[in-house]
Amino acid sequence: MSDDASLWSALADPHRRAIVALLLERPRPVGEIVEGCGLSQPSTSKHLKVLREAGLVRVRQDAQRRVYALDPAPIAALDAWLAPYRKLWNRSLDALGRRLDETGREASDETPHDTEGPTTKD
Amino acid sequence: MSDDASLWSALADPHRRAIVALLLERPRPVGEIVEGCGLSQPSTSKHLKVLREAGLVRVRQDAQRRVYALDPAPIAALDAWLAPYRKLWNRSLDALGRRLDETGREASDETPHDTEGPTTKD
DNA sequence: CGGTTATATGTCCGTCAAGGAATACACAAC
DNA sequence: GTTGTGTATTCCTTGACGGACATATAACCG
Numbered sequence: 653m654s655d656d657a658s659l660w661s662a663l664a665d666p667h668r669r670a671i672v673a674l675l676l677e678r679p680r681p682v683g684e685i686v687e688g689c690g691l692s693q694p695s696t697s698k699h700l701k702v703l704r705e706a707g708l709v710r711v712r713q714d715a716q717r718r719v720y721a722l723d724p725a726p727i728a729a730l731d732a733w734l735a736p737y738r739k740l741w742n743r744s745l746d747a748l749g750r751r752l753d754e755t756g757r758e759a760s761d762e763t764p765h766d767t768e769g770p771t772t773k774d
Numbered sequence: 775m776s777d778d779a780s781l782w783s784a785l786a787d788p789h790r791r792a793i794v795a796l797l798l799e800r801p802r803p804v805g806e807i808v809e810g811c812g813l814s815q816p817s818t819s820k821h822l823k824v825l826r827e828a829g830l831v832r833v834r835q836d837a838q839r840r841v842y843a844l845d846p847a848p849i850a851a852l853d854a855w856l857a858p859y860r861k862l863w864n865r866s867l868d869a870l871g872r873r874l875d876e877t878g879r880e881a882s883d884e885t886p887h888d889t890e891g892p893t894t895k896d
Numbered sequence: 897c898g899g900t901t902a903t904a905t906g907t908c909c910g911t912c913a914a915g916g917a918a919t920a921c922a923c924a925a926c
Numbered sequence: 927g928t929t930g931t932g933t934a935t936t937c938c939t940t941g942a943c944g945g946a947c948a949t950a951t952a953a954c955c956g
Contacts, residue, residue: 731860815903
């Protein structure tokens, strides 16, 4: 049973992606997240629960506070999922010129290919 | 650029990710996709519509057939979204060793570390 | 023209997820 | 103990989504 499904559905929600973005800056207690995402505290807690069950965040209890932090592993799994597709847009950049005539496609102008070295890419 | 939402919600569905995986191998007509994902033809068409409106796939009409192909751009956008998080797990790999002792943190349940292969699992 | 294949759409229904409000729980301070 | 703060959970309603069936559209073939 892969948590793949819960991972995707967790990130499908814009509020949860906002929370994840907040946690990218630094770990935060729930109160901060509530202010940051503009939701009610119960809603935020529920979203945090979803993120928790998807493995995206991890909690550290600090007195009555619960400090949430990102867990990098699931996002790394996302990246792994993405990997097979990466060659697709690299290839399409190459093939773009010669296909412009046969499909009549407007393509997507420029594909945002990151040339930032992916560091420990195998 | 709020098709970000449709992009995520499109990929949140496992069947649609399966369709996308099918289309990664090669462009396919609907009939092939129907067989490949094991859904009914109407359901498949509806999923294809969602993928189409999310910009993930593109159609080429070949006689009565409609050949669907992946559009790399949205997945590249996903990759761009992922980029800021990439440094996170690179950093955590480095910091993992020295944090193994101070981990007094315990979430509600156990955190599922996926050390799965970086292949197209889905 | 009619008939057949290939795909899309419309409708009904069951299910599930999200948001809000109230409440319960956990810890701390007194 | 009681009170106060921070967070989680429950109940409920509503809206969106997915699936199956039937049907509509479009293109080929004879």
